[in-house]
Amino acid sequence: MTGADREPSEMRVWAPGGVGEVRTGDDLVTLLLDALAADDDPDHRPADGDVLVLTSKVVSKAEGRVVAAEDREQAITDETVRVVATREHAAGVTRIVENRLGLVMAAAGVDASNTPAGTVLLLPLDPDASARALRDGVTARFGVTVGVIVSDTAGRPWRDGVVDIAIGVAGLAPLEDLRGQADSFGRPLTMTVTAVADELAAAAELVKGKASGRPLAVVRGAGRWVTAEHGPGARPLQRTGPDDMFRLGTAEAYEEGFAAGRAAAGGTPEGRTQA
Incomplete structure (x- = not known):
């Protein structure tokens, strides 16, 4: 140094x-x-x-990492590697995701501030x-x-x-x-x-x-x-992967837990008991 x-x-x-x-x-x-x-x-x-x-x-x-605002949701999807959590609210659904840079952020870091009207910015x-x-x-x-x-x-x-x-x-x-x-x-x-x-x-x-x-x-x-x-x-x-202590949102944790419980009880992850 x-x-x-x-x-x-x-x-x-x-x-x-x-x-x-x-x-x-x-x-x-x-x-x-x-x-x-x-x-x-x-x-x-x-x-x-x-x-x-x-x-x-x-x-x-x-x-030039600028896309049309009407494509914002698709832009978020395109930048997403893994969905960590989703939350519904009056304005729609917020997605917390891991993006292609390995960052866990709301909306994959896609931003509508300080950019011309009708556009959003992707991360570098x-x-x-x-x-x-x-x-x-x-x-x-x-x-x-x-x-x-x-x-x-x-x-x-x-x-x-x-x-x-x-x-x-x-x-x-x-x-x-x-x-x-x-x-x-x-x-x-x-x-x-x-x-x-x-x-x-x-x-x-x-x-x-x-x-x-x-x-x-x-x-x-x-x-x-x-x-x-x-x-x-x-x-x-x-901190991602196995070192991430909070890698799942509430809904995702419930879904994973229920699937694991059903599988452990002899059923399928979808809840159907096997013959």
Whole structure:
């Protein structure tokens, strides 16, 4: 890691302006580098150990990941790998699914905000690759080593409100494993693994906002987690498959449980007793 091996006692977060509306086919990396270069505050010049946090929406727009709104449900289906839970409500049915990126999200991350009327946005094709491209661009233009996060907004079980999480990472340790270290009373930590990339993504969203036209934020003071190599990306943050403690919704858990019970009693999963 490029930063000192100690807990940071101070961080600064700011969002440069000047990016403007991003459209299909735009050279996003150049737009972002130009915005960083145009910031007239000398303290804001990119430095070793900075972490850049980029909202996924502008990546999706540059990639042309826009579909007609009337195809939203089909878009959700197309992005879905596994249905985790469904919930009926007055406006229809919400699907919580695992999408092709391995993320478990409502509506597979298909979003209708900050996009022209009549369209919705899909998540980027490869957020880790987008993060690597921006990181390489910063190094080439400014000669510094930074970390990059591509973030998206998500809800959380048992908590109201939404936060930004990291869906793409480059040059940053996404997790910090504190297991085996001692707490302030000398007892060993046995469970603590900090989601560094998610915490930095959430902090950055507070200065980017949702409609300010500032899709990029810079976090300074997190250099201890910035790495010399691109690193493993965002995948280590995802808990899916057998490690997912809440992989089923209520209806799906009931259905699976009833099927298992019928099979154990000698019946078929559909409930018919075999002759």
